[in-house]
Amino acid sequence: MRAVVRVEERVAETPTTVTLRFRYEPDASPGQFVMVWLPDDDELPMSLSYTRGTLKGVTIKAMGETTRRSLGIAPGQRIGIRGPYGNCFDPTPRRILVVAGGSGSAVLAPAVEAARALGGEVTVALGATTAPELLFRERFEAMGARLVLATDDGSAGEKGFVTGPAERLLREGSFDAVWTCGPEVMMRKVVSAAGAVGLPVRCSVERHMKCALGMCDACALGPFHVCVDGPVFTDRQLASAEDFGRFHRDASGRRRPL
Amino acid sequence: MADLSVDLAGLRLRNPFLLASGVWGESGESLAGAHRAGAGGVVTKSIGSVGRPGYPNPTIESYDGWGLLNAMGLPNPGIDEYPQEIAAARAAGATVIGSIFGADPGEFADLARKMAATGVAALELNLSCPHAEGYGTEVGGTPAEVGAIVREVVRAVRLPVIAKITPNTSDPAALAEAAERAGASAVSAINTVRALAIDVRLARPVLAHGLGGLSGRAIKPVGLACVYQIFSRISIPLVGVGGISTAEDALEYLMAGARAVEVGTAVAFEGIGVFGRLASGLSVLLDELGLGSAREAVGLAHRGAGRGAASPA
Incomplete structure (x- = not known):
């Protein structure tokens, strides 16, 4: 519609x-x-x-x-x-680690809300370049999620990329699932760290998009089209998409390194 | 079980269903996916000499189920970036037909040589995009233009050359005749029908480019009429295109005279699984009708035409 x-x-x-x-x-x-x-x-x-x-x-x-x-x-x-x-996050896991980078919180915030409404325990590792750019920090707090912050300049939380605290949480914590959205290089690291402890991951992936109907091929990612097969992909699906975290396609369809 | 295999200008296809140009054809993995889904062959996105981003969005308007209006603007990575995509499709076993678009016969011939070098099985010439300035219908809208481009391409390559012609003219069959005279191995008809959508609240065209091309079920009768008329005026094979989403649609095209068909918009509404359903559906339908093969159906609707049933010229 x-x-x-x-x-x-x-x-x-x-x-x-x-x-x-x-x-x-x-x-x-x-x-x-x-x-x-x-x-x-x-x-x-x-x-x-x-x-x-x-x-x-x-x-x-x-x-x-x-x-x-x-x-x-x-x-x-x-x-x-x-x-x-497109598809959606399954909000039913009990203990969820959310790794949000930059504008990734935009799609993760309503998903965390849905999980909290079902009584799920959610830890959000939230990263940005600097403290004022931490998107939906208050919104996540208001939902009752546990927040772990990271900023590139150290103005809030740990200094450095959010993958640092995320990897530590994965090693130390006990979670049933991992959700992530943010820069693809970050998500690739999250997938790999979660895989190391045997946790399933759901990634919300972005690609150049035109028709959104699974037809024009602009958002092709390996054997998938982000508009109809995603935008939320499993770690297993992404394992068969060689370009994930490495290449994207521009408006002309030309493959370029990320 | 009816035999679905067809010969098209020297290509042996396992079934008559080709992925239409412009759909799923930007990446080699997508072309491979269409092959795995059961397509008899795949036609690439139309490729030009240099990369083009295409028009800004909106590039598409959906009339749910019955049609799509699009003006993508021939986005493509350019011929020099494209061999890797063809290679991926061929590695999966797909029969690949390379679609190209140029501004004049010389550019078409140059592209044809480069596309042939990628290992495609045949070429399809886009003489019919209805909404790209300087390309498509604007350079292939008359028999003389079609003839000049086809002649130059046929001289340049040894591959079968398929001319894809426009319905947006008073006599599409004249374009097909010109393609045949110039040495084309086959003609595909039709490309999209020039069309427009307006948003009344914003009082402006929906598509960023304004005019676009209509595809899907809405244009099936238009495509059928073109194929039916062209069949009686040329002797090279025809590829029917326009609004095919069921086996019966496809059989209508075969009976009108098409040797093979292209399927595009149905992929948007039904997913790539439509190729498997079309092939199994056509097999069942041919059996029901007592036809032993898809080949036997070609042109059947022309039997008995003539007693006041001749195509309106």
Whole structure:
């Protein structure tokens, strides 16, 4: 389904990230994404950061030109939405380690909410370049998740990449499952560390996307298409996708190292 | 069990169902996946001399189940980046047909040589994309243009050359005739039908490019009419394209005169498993109708045509 909606609310989450809330009826589950059409500009895939009820939301980080412009969208402006597309996180594991890097929290926050609502114990290893960029820090705290922070500059939590505390937690803690979203090189490390202790991983993967219908091949990842086979993949699936954490494809379909 | 294998311009295909160009054809692993799903052959995304990102999004509008409107804008990595993808598809055992697009006969011939060097089994010339400035229909919209491009490509390579023609003209069969005269081994028809969608709340076209091409079930009768008309005017084989999602759709195309068919939009609505379902469905349908093979069905609908049933010229 496709609709044109008005932005109801705009929340500046971090210096480079905003959330846009809008009314959109179709049911959605944490992990799914929508195609967001910014008229006269472009249409991009965005994970839903708010999935419950009709007041949905996407959380956009300034990465390229269109996302930078999208930060300027004001309440009342009209945007196009189609979807939701893709699969979702299974919220039933009891003890979950969540590893979120950068804007990865956008898709993981509603998933953690769903797990907490079922009584799951959740530890979130949250990483960013610097303290003000720790996305959804308060939201995770409000859910009752245990937070472990890491920043590149050491302004909050441990200094360094979030993979450091994540690897330690995996060695020390007892978890039933690992969820991760963030830079692909980070996710690849998480998958490998979780594999070393025999834990299953679910990764939310991003690829250049055009049709979102499993047709145009822009988001091909090994034998998969992120739009219809993902965006949430198992560690086993990713083992058969040679490009994961190594290569992506640009808009022309050209394979480039990450 | 009816025999599904067909010969197409020297290619022996295990069944008549080809993956249409533009669908799943950017990566070699996807082409391999279509082969594993049961496609008789796979046609690559149309490849040009240099990489193109294609148009900005939105590039697609879905009419759930019955059609897709697209203006992708011929995104492709460029011929020099593409041999690795063909190699991956061929390693999986796929019969690969390389689709190319150029701005003039010389560029087509140059691309044809490079594509032939990748080891593809045949070439398909995109003379029919309805929405790319300087390519597709804009360079293949008249018999003279089709003839000039096909002639130059046929001179340049030894491979079978399939000319994919547009329905967006008053006499598509004249384009097919020009392709045959110029030495094409086969003709595929049709490409998408030029079309438009408007969002009334925003009062503007939905697709970033404005105009696009319609595919899917909505255009099946259009494609059938083209194939039916062309069949009686050329003697080289035809590949039917447009709105095929069931075995019966495919058999209609065979009876109209197609030797093989291409399937694209059905992949979006039904997944790649559609190839397996089409092959098993066609086998059952041919058995039911007492036809021993897919080959026997080709052109059957033309028997008895003539008593006031001639195609409207």
